[in-house]
Amino acid sequence: MISQLKILGLWWSISTSESVDTNGNLGEMRSTKLQIALSPSMAVAQQGEVLLHEIFEAIVCQLGIKLEHSKLQALSASLHQVMVDNAEAFSAISANEMPIVQLPLLTSIPTSLP
Ligand SMILES: [Zn+2]
Numbered sequence: 001m002i003s004q005l006k007i008l009g010l011w012w013s014i015s016t017s018e019s020v021d022t023n024g025n026l027g028e029m030r031s032t033k034l035q036i037a038l039s040p041s042m043a044v045a046q047q048g049e050v051l052l053h054e055i056f057e058a059i060v061c062q063l064g065i066k067l068e069h070s071k072l073q074a075l076s077a078s079l080h081q082v083m084v085d086n087a088e089a090f091s092a093i094s095a096n097e098m099p100i101v102q103l104p105l106l107t108s109i110p111t112s113l114p
Pocket residue numbers: 053057069
């Protein structure tokens with residue numbers, strides 16, 4: 001279990017909390033405490049997506065961006081999907097080891113289709 005995350009330069013604690021369940025949520029972003037709380041009863045398969053959602057909530061809050069919750073949900077769920085489907089690439093990106101692909105230079109631009 002991750003216990004801390006650095007988000008835009010601030011350390012946030014990550015923990016489970018029964019009160020999240022009591023409030024009927026899977027996760028909560030508590031900006032004044034720099035805390036993200038997750039439901040302890042949530043399925044393991046949901047944890048990554050919910051954590052990423054709360055990270056988005058923290059970023060939006062820290063930046064003072066006004067973003068409808070439905071759009072935030074769509075963005076966080078989509079990014080989570082891309083990260084899960086491309087785990088190796090995201091591991092390389094986070095380690096600053098993303099290989100640079102050399103594309104051949106175009107010597108001339110085709111002017112007509114065959
Ligand atoms: Zn939310």
